[in-house]
Each structure stands twice: as structure tokens, then as C-alpha cells.
Amino acid sequence: MKFVLQRLAFYLLTAWAAITINFLIPRLMPGDPVQSLIARYQGQLSSKSIASLETLFGLDQDRSLWQQYLDYWANLARGDLGLSFTFFPTPVSEVMAQSLPWTLALVGTTTLISFLIGTGIGIFAGWRRGSWLDGLLPVTTFISAIPYFWLGLIAISLFAVQWPIFPAAGGYDTSLVPGLDAAFLSSALYHAVLPGVTIVLSAMAGWILGMRNMMVTVSSEDYVMVAQAKGLPERRVMFSYAARNAILPNVSGFALSLGFIVGGTLLVEMVFSYPGIGYVLFQGVNAKDYPLMQGVFLIITLAVLAANLLADLLYVLLDPRTRKEG
């Protein structure tokens, strides 16, 4: 319990830091990019939305930095992230609400799948060191060095252009109305195959390497030897003794990998024009839509923190030492 509370406190601290960074970036940067954007949309912006943009980007010179900071938090508390210029005049929070479910579904599923498959292969490769599975290592190294988006480009050129099996872009058939019916869901699933496989392939390599190296380290521990000496079935020694301990760093290293995977996923979404947050970010970057970019950063960070908290809860289940008091 103490462990979980500690982690929770840490994530709250990190969330605060991310929000403060978000607040400071536009204020520390030279120039005033947002002012020109506002000027361009002068007639179409309501005074209320101008006020909220000024709060976001510190354009109001009369107020002290501290006062601006308090205003910024007040805006956040109301869920006001400013107006998007790309999707004018939709508020950023609304754009997020539309695109976040796509990203969560895509990243969540693919991360889970790649973690399970990668860890599984890693267990076998580490246990049977020197077998043919070691031949996989150079391949995984090569794959992990490929940028996600480039693998996506290759996937499109092979399976959407060369052999048009899968759609090259989009998240669903645009002739369908988004809803929870079978036709829409199957179309969404069909569109998710290529981006999903791309992410799984890219993300899996890291898990394989990490797990293999930990298995190699753990399998020479005394308790593994004792388990074998007791005559336990090899399967049981491998999974319940070696793998169970070897997996701990993989789970606690989840935090790092997740940030990396999310970054890669954003790019994959851009390549596939997938209606998630990455594609929104791409459009925001191209249009210099600062409120949108900052909103994306904030939402992504908060989502990553939440996922890390989940990984920590899993860690508590796996590692009894964290459950001990004191």
C-alpha cells in the first residue's frame, strides 16, 4: 500500500511538472507566434476565447507571472485548453475527446500484444541460450533500430499499394456513421490491422532483448538451481522460478518504453492518417496550431502517467516485496 501511495504521489508530482513545463514553454521562447495567429482570426474570435488564449500563452503583459500561472490552472480545471486553429472554431478539448479513444484503443491493444509476445519470446530465448532463438537477436536489433513510421511506410507500399489488401489511410470506412454497430466496428478493426501490426513489430524487439538478458542473468541464480535440483518440471522452473523474477525489470521498465512507444505510435498515426491524437498533432504542427499541440502534449503525458500507475499496480501483484509494510 505504501508503495502504491508513493508512486501515486510521484505521478502527481510529474503531472504538476508537465503542466508547469507546458505553461512555461511559450513564455520562455523568443518571439510571439501566437499573437499573429490571433490577429489572423481577429474578427472570428469571441472575446472569451481570446481571453483564454491569452491566459494559455501569456500574452497578457499586465499580469504577473504568478497571476498568469493561477489563471492557467483555473482554465485547466474548467477543461479549457483554448481554441484549435486547425479545426476552427472547435475547442482543443473537444478535438482531444474525439481523437483520444482511437489512440487509446490502438496503443493499448498493441502495447499489450507486443509486451506479451515479446516477453514470451524473450523467456525462451534467454532460457535456451545458444539455441536457434539466438539467431533472432540480430533481427530484433535491426527492427528496433527502424523508425516506426518508416516501417509504416513500407507496410503501406507493400500491403496497400502493391497488393491492395488493406486500406492505406483512415480509421474506418468514411461511408459509415461512427457507432457501436457491427459494420462500423469491423471496419475500424480492418483499418487498424496495418498500423497495429507495424507498432507491434517495432515495439516487440525491445521487450525480447530486455527479457532475454534478464532471463540469462536470473537462470544462473541459486534458487533456479535449487528448483531444478528438486526435480521440478522444467516448465515450472522456467516460468514460476526464472521468468517470474526476470519479468520484474521489464515491468518496471515499462515507464520508459511507454513514452517511446507512444512517440512511435504518434508517427504511425501520422503515416496512416489514423484519426487519433498523433494525426491531430501532425495537423497542428503543420498549421503551427500552438493550442492544439500543447493540448496534445498534456493529454499524452497524463495518459502515459495513468498507464504507468497501472503498470505499478501490476508490479505490486508480481513482487511480494512491495506489499510488505515498512
Add this chain to the structure above:
Amino acid sequence: MTVQATDPAGGVPAETAAPPAARRDRLRFLRNGKTATGLAILGLFVLLAVAGQWLAPHDPSAMSDDVLQPPSLEHPFGTTQTGQDIFSQVLVGTRGVLVVGFIAGFFATLLSVLIGVSAGFLGGIADELLSAFTNIFLVIPGLPLIIIIASFLPDSGDVVIAVVISLTAWAWGARVLRAQTLSLRGRDYVQAARATGESTWRIIVFEILPNLTAVIASGFVGTVIFAVLSEITLAFIGVADISHWNWGTILFWAQSNQALGQGAWWWFVPAGLCIALLGTALSLINFGIDEFVNPRLRTAARVRGAIRMRVGFTPVARAPRPVPKGAGASEGSKAPEDSEGSERTEGTPA
């Protein structure tokens, strides 16, 4: 995992003199197949980065009438929609990629050494604060942050991008270095140095840092990989300055000119393969370093510790030899050969 990484697995056998052993160790690092391959590929790219401009058969930006040609003798990687030679673009673009990668790697490593070693060595409240700071930067997703900072900046040249990348890439190295410093701090030779009245900075620079060399090197290489990927990503989505050629810029133009739809695979395949090749080379070097400091990771047919149980055999496991305390880490890496040797002769059940 990292904590035991440089833990000396054993000492130098008494009969071996230290200096020749050290020399042999250094050669051993280079003899490692992975390291050698990695260094060779990296060397090739460094050569291209230096000489690419002169080697390029065409001006990378010059347009010509050979529009969207597949690879040929004249244009080994084909041409773009405006007739630019992609082979020349890849050659000229190597420099930008490596420059950003190494500058970012350098600054990030500097930051990680400063923060990580200070945290580990100072301890107490300074450690708590620096560790919290490190962990925050570790968890915040780096790429979106880089994208935002870079797009706010009016100037997005190579050096600026490299510095922005290094600001978000130091945390992992700092954490590893902190853990490693923490384990070195309590060693006898550090205590001895302190007892003789050496100053804190002298201890850090002359007693601690030399023993962190491998960890720092592997952190540096890892950061370069991350920086190269980030920079190419930034160029690909058009945040970085696209007037300079690098592999990401090529992909940017390929994507914005619908190279995929036109079936112009040669436009984006070479740049991507170069990225992957460079990344693989750097990873291989890192594996070499890892195996150098943690011999258990070596891919050998003789497996230490993993004993196959078979009916009728009594497996014999050798206890590790008594380790002379205080053997330096750099000398300690001699030990694996030693333990492997004993495994070979005595560990096999007859």
C-alpha cells in the same frame, strides 16, 4: 540489472600480472564480433559524413529531366519527382544525421554524468531532489515535448535541434549512473581515498569516474540512437529545418509528394535502410560494451548455470572462486575467462 553490470565478477588470478591482462582486455573488446561489426559500419558512415559532399555524383538539390526514375547506373537510388538524385541526397544527408546525433549524445551524456553522479555520490536530500527530477524527465514522453519545443523555436538548425533533443534524453543515463555511483561509493578504495583526505571532487573525478567509463559509453551510444531517430522524425514531420539535407528530409519530401501512391519505393527505402543500419551498428557497439562488463550475457554455446537435468547424471555446479576484495573493476573483467575455463574442464558431467 544495471547495478550488477559492472560489479567485478571476480578478481585477477594471483599469477597474472596486471598490465598485460589489461591490454588483452582492451583487445578483447575490439575482438568481440558485435563490436567490430558495429564499429566498422559506424566508421563507414562517419567517412560518408565527412566526404559525402565530394562523393555525391550530383548536386542533391539540382533538378533534372530524369523525373521519378527507378534505380539505374546513372542514379543508383533513382530520382525524385523533380529529377533530384536520391543517392546524392543520402550521401550529403549523412553529415546532418551524425552531427545532430553526436552533439545531442555529447550534451545529454554531460548532463547525465553531472546529475547522476552528483546524486549518487552526494546522497541525502540532494539525491532525493535530483532523483525526483530525473524520474520526472524519464516518465514525460520525450518526442511530443521535443516536437513542441522545436516548433516554438524560430530557428530550427541542426545544433538547436540537437540541444533540444539532449534536454529530454539525459534522464535514463543519469538514473543508471546514479545507481552505479551508489554502489561504488561504499567500496573500500573510495573509503580509503576519503580517509587520506582527498577532496570530494578529486574522488569523483579520479576514483569514481574511471570506473564508470563503460556505463557512460553505453549511455552515450544509446543517446545517439535516440537522437538520430528523434531528429529524423522531426525532419519527417517538417518541424526541423527542411532546407538541410538529411535522411529525414528525404522521407519528408517523399511523403509530401505521394511517393507511396506512385509506387516510388526507391524514394523512401534507401534512407530508411541507412537509419536502420546506423541504429543497428550503434546497438551492436552497445551490446559489445554490455557483454564486456557483464560476461553472463555472452552468447556462448557453453551455458554457465543453466544445467540440464537428465536421469543418471549428477550435475556439478562450481562455486565461484573466492574473490580478492578491492580488485578494481577494470581489472575484474578478466574474470569471465577464468570462470568459463573452470566450467569447461570441471562442469561437464562425464
